[in-house]
Amino acid sequence: MKAKVLSPKQHALVDYALTGALMVLPSLLKLSKKVRWIYAAEATVLLPYVALTRQPVAVKGLIPFKTHGKIDPFNVAQFALQSLAPAFRKNRKELWFNLAFTAIAGATVLLTDWNGRTKK
Structure with a gap:
């Protein structure tokens, strides 16, 4: 198994960036109003x-x-599952954005040193 490369600080910075992206990118990409509302709530x-x-x-x-670290996989699973909701499934741009976001969030979880031993 590969070494975990993200320290707790790096993981948190990625989390802050992803959260900011949920607030800003859906509007910039002109995703549907419903999807923008969903992401803003999340x-x-x-x-x-x-x-x-x-x-x-x-x-x-x-x-x-x-x-x-124990909660994050459930968050990633929730994002993956929402791809099946009509607001995402029926709209190509919304679906691809959600799948990309899910992949980035999932990679962040997989690459994080949850024991905090990664050098900062």
Whole structure:
């Protein structure tokens, strides 16, 4: 198995970037209003989750990083499953954006050192 390459800080920075992307990119890409609303709601839930996880760029470290690591696969699965919802499945641009976002989020989870031993 390959070494985990993302430190807790790097993982958090990617999470912040992905959350920001959910807020901005759907509008810039002119995705449907319904999909923009879905992503805005998801980002609203994800931002506090990232900001409150115990990691070097946390606003307040309340959630243990390992717990974050146990929750993240469910978040990725949720994004993957929403590809089956009509708002995504019936619209090519929305579907491809969601699949790309899911792949990036999934890669982030797989490449993270959840024990925090990766050099920073």
